[in-house]
Amino acid sequence: MFHDSYHAPDQHAQTIGPFLSLTRVAYFSMEIALHPKMHTYSGGLGVLAGDTARSAADLELPMVFVTLVSRKGYLRQTLDSEGWQQGDSDPWVLQDFATPLRAKVSLPINGREVWIRPWLYVLRSPIGHDVPVLMLDTDLPENDPLDRSITDQLYGGDAEYRLRQEIVLGIGGLRLLSALGFANIKTFHLNEGHAALLALDLLRRFPRPDDQVNGNDLRYDVGPVRDMCIFTTHTPVEAGHDAFEYELVYDLLPDYFELDQLRLLAGSEKLNMTRLALSLSGFVNGVAQRHARTTRSMFPGYRIRAITNGVHLPTWAHRAFAHLYNEHYPSWGLEPEVLSQADQLHGGLIWDAHAEARQDLVRLVAEQTGVELDPDRPIIGYARRMTSYKRPELLFTDIERLRAINRQFPFQVVLAGKAHHRDEPGKRHIRNIFGHIQDLAGDIPVAFLPNYEASVASVLVPGVDVWLNTPVPPMEASGTSGMKAALNGVLNLSVLDGWWIEACLDGVTGWAIGEDGGNGAARASAEDLYQKLEQAVLPLYHGDREAWIQMMKQAISKIAPIFNSQRMMRRYAAEAYVR
Ligand SMILES: *Cc1c(COP(=O)(O)O)cnc(C)c1O
Numbered sequence: 001m002f003h004d005s006y007h008a009p010d011q012h013a014q015t016i017g018p019f020l021s022l023t024r025v026a027y028f029s030m031e032i033a034l035h036p037k038m039h040t041y042s043g044g045l046g047v048l049a050g051d052t053a054r055s056a057a058d059l060e061l062p063m064v065f066v067t068l069v070s071r072k073g074y075l076r077q078t079l080d081s082e083g084w085q086q087g088d089s090d091p092w093v094l095q096d097f098a099t100p101l102r103a104k105v106s107l108p109i110n111g112r113e114v115w116i117r118p119w120l121y122v123l124r125s126p127i128g129h130d131v132p133v134l135m136l137d138t139d140l141p142e143n144d145p146l147d148r149s150i151t152d153q154l155y156g157g158d159a160e161y162r163l164r165q166e167i168v169l170g171i172g173g174l175r176l177l178s179a180l181g182f183a184n185i186k187t188f189h190l191n192e193g194h195a196a197l198l199a200l201d202l203l204r205r206f207p208r209p210d211d212q213v214n215g216n217d218l219r220y221d222v223g224p225v226r227d228m229c230i231f232t233t234h235t236p237v238e239a240g241h242d243a244f245e246y247e248l249v250y251d252l253l254p255d256y257f258e259l260d261q262l263r264l265l266a267g268s269e270k271l272n273m274t275r276l277a278l279s280l281s282g283f284v285n286g287v288a289q290r291h292a293r294t295t296r297s298m299f300p301g302y303r304i305r306a307i308t309n310g311v312h313l314p315t316w317a318h319r320a321f322a323h324l325y326n327e328h329y330p331s332w333g334l335e336p337e338v339l340s341q342a343d344q345l346h347g348g349l350i351w352d353a354h355a356e357a358r359q360d361l362v363r364l365v366a367e368q369t370g371v372e373l374d375p376d377r378p379i380i381g382y383a384r385r386m387t388s389y390k391r392p393e394l395l396f397t398d399i400e401r402l403r404a405i406n407r408q409f410p411f412q413v414v415l416a417g418k419a420h421h422r423d424e425p426g427k428r429h430i431r432n433i434f435g436h437i438q439d440l441a442g443d444i445p446v447a448f449l450p451n452y453e454a455s456v457a458s459v460l461v462p463g464v465d466v467w468l469n470t471p472v473p474p475m476e477a478s479g480t481s482g483m484k485a486a487l488n489g490v491l492n493l494s495v496l497d498g499w500w501i502e503a504c505l506d507g508v509t510g511w512a513i514g515e516d517g518g519n520g521a522a523r524a525s526a527e528d529l530y531q532k533l534e535q536a537v538l539p540l541y542h543g544d545r546e547a548w549i550q551m552m553k554q555a556i557s558k559i560a561p562i563f564n565s566q567r568m569m570r571r572y573a574a575e576a577y578v579r
Helices: 044-058 159-180 197-203 223-228 246-252 259-266 273-280 289-298 319-328 336-344 347-369 399-408 424-440 454-463 481-487 526-543 545-559 565-577
Strands: 025-029 063-068 076-079 085-088 105-109 112-124 130-137 187-191 229-232 243-245 270-272 283-286 379-383 412-416 446-449 466-469 491-495 510-513
Touching: 025 044, 025 159, 044 063, 044 112, 044 130, 044 187, 044 454, 044 565, 063 159, 105 159, 112 159, 130 159, 159 197, 159 243, 159 246, 187 197, 187 565, 197 223, 197 229, 197 259, 197 273, 223 229, 229 273, 229 565, 243 246, 246 259, 246 270, 259 270, 259 273, 270 273, 283 289, 283 565, 319 336, 319 347, 336 545, 347 446, 347 454, 347 545, 379 454, 399 424, 399 526, 412 454, 424 446, 454 481, 466 481, 481 491, 481 545, 491 526, 491 545, 510 526, 526 545
Parallel strands: 025 063, 025 187, 063 130, 187 229, 229 283, 379 412, 379 466, 412 446, 466 491, 491 510
Antiparallel strands: 076 085, 105 112, 112 130, 243 270
């Protein structure tokens, strides 16, 4: 589970020396989920970065991870009695986990020198391999008070604050690696566009001789930079791609890069970080097949490959399932392929492990919300960032219909999710869900768990019977929580989008909501969801437990061996890092 096995060794043993000559690949991510008490992530992107680091440690890949310290975290969600999110920062104690390194670099932002110091966190795999994580910090006495706060709040503040963070991450991070003495890094992996300025900083090293440049040409040689940079894009949602006004860019970074040149690389209107990363990366990928296709149509002219995301299985298996897998397939953590035989496990063992996971969730829900779940009803789980394109209220579209289904086949629901500080519609979805909870009281038990984060996910996801996902296709780039569900024998009921297109065998590994109409044309309405619940999911749970357990086995054995981060990192290593 997320708490247990992967953690920093004794902090006094944390030194950078052993990694300096060994490391070949630097992975840059604005957020990364390393430990439940380190609030350095907000959601899926950070969990993916954390699972990437855990697999890198397991597989002994020569990588360093670079991120911000995010001293004030992202958002601690509490909910008032009506369901309005009271979002506040979520500080954590850096000194308890990381060691400050002596190196320091400075760069001018908005005319002031900003000093940056890295903290070192060493992530240790239980197999015994370590990977270093550098967390960049500007909270230093030599900095102006405004600059001291740059690395405080993940995804906080306005565009200017965000750009300052991205300057520190991309440019500061690159320069710190040199200052620390990482001498053999040949590959920079940009996890999302936030660190794209790194590639621009590299490009400054490769001006072309004047006599080779005509009028409007780029006066730099992108070839060597493309050889070094790998870019993974993570969302087809427009708001997910940072774009900064050039005026702001030149306020913060005057005399850094010629404007006419930057427009050629990053877009004529605004500095689009995705476009910049696309222009300067020799390997670009989306995070599922469908997402790569969608990205190709958003950004024509680039070669966009697909490496489908995966989850780190030892982190996301409930302890009861980890125990079961340890007994039958001792190498499953490192070699998840062996789980393809899990369909041969005795059904009773799977059901018992599931019952244990479910019990943990029942306890957590009672503690946190006061809702007593019913032992005889299946639990439908839903937890996402609360935002409109994920349609968190799709299930509640027709309350009377829901009641009618429940009279025939009783069920119950547990939900969770944070809305971003600035996402007012997202906050309204949570409040509306509180309204639905009251409407349905007495008929259908529905609970909303506050403060969805990885430690909550590690109880919620394995503890339900059905994991629901209802995005508007093709907006879900990949999704990973459904992979965590399948690993624990939880059946996915999901719109065909992201990773689920690749994993869904309807009625075998889980269920599809609606149909896949191809690129963007998919149909997935509330009616489709109700039909599937009423005609397939709930009758099977109540009517044929043997067949249900058979599906749990199919979900585990057909999904876990593929949709895991060991496979994902072997692919990055073989296809992207070695070129
Ligand atoms: C796994 C996980 C996610 C990713 O969820 P998806 O919506 O399926 O991509 C987000 N947040 C937390 C806390 C997680 O553990």
